[in-house]
Amino acid sequence: MSSLRTRARDADRNALCNALDAAYAEGQMDGAEHRERTATALRATTLGELKALVADLQLERPIALLPPDRPQRSRGTRWAGVLVALALLGVGFGVGHAAARSSAPATVAAGETAAAGRQVAPVVVTPAGLHTPEGFGRLVDDLRSRLGTAVVADATIYPDYAVLTVPVEGSPGRAQSYTYRGGLDGPSPAGTRDADQPVVDLATIDAATALGLVAGAPESLKVPDPTSRYLIIDDEGTGPRIAVYASNEYGETGYLEARPDGSIVAVHPHEAR
Secondary structure, three states, rough: OOOOOOOHHHHHHHHHHHHHHHHHHHHOOOHHHHHHHHHHHHHHOEEEHHHOOOOOOOOOOOOOOOOOOOOOHHHHHHHHHHHHHHHHHHOOOOOOOOOOOOOOOOOOOOOOHHHHHHHOOOOOOOOOOOOHHHHHHHEEEEHHHOOOOOEEEEEEOOOOEEEEEEEOOOOEOOOOOOEOOOOOOOOOOOEEEOOOOOOOOHHOHHHHHHHHHHHHHHOOOOOOOOOOEEEEEEOOOOOOEEEEEEOOOOOEEEEEEEEEOOOOEEOOOOOOO
16 A cells, blocks of 8 residues: 555646546636645645645545555644745746636536526536637626626636636735636635735737737647647736646646737746756
8 A cells, every 4th residue: 555655657647637627617726825735736746745745635536546644643743844935936926827627617508598597507518618709708708698797717728728816806915716617606605815916907908919828838838749738827926927837648738928018938848857
């Protein structure tokens, strides 16, 4: 049986990152914490380090690759290793390793009337196609229709769904999470945020420019045949930023950061070991 000291494989890291993605989509953590934990997971060397990253999360199903809890090993001890790892890594961005979810989004049945669709909240369609200008535009329009604004603290956009962190109106020190799958679902219970953190109006983002970066990710990030590509739009105090992440089935990952006009700030391609 594997122990917490057993060396981690790429398969273990990938499974852990998938669990982190799912927890993020469910609102169990914000975008910054998701990036920190993902960065730590991709650099983990033992199963113990990986397990510590999900010790406080509600997982839909156990991660079979990780060893079971041992009574003598307290969660506080496990988290000590994570805190040390995060201190060494800093709070910079790591490479996200998202993967397609096991469950497919619901579809609107053929022949269903528009009136019937409006009786269901949210209305979910598939494929959402959010990595197309049309899909991105629909996301912005639906967000403004539901909330009256497209201003977000951050947005993580996958091909078929998005996770949006939105400041609470009148309470800039709080934010709520929404999930978008052809319709806006949420919000999650409000959590705290830095009231001074800048926000981004998604309506000001040129979809063609942002999605062009996503389309070119396999070449620019040296990640052939990616199985996952997503982008994060936020502002860390230096102006709106677009971060593009790509990964494939071999655990090869890379990410880049750019401005809304397409100018590249940094590129972190996959480096062969």
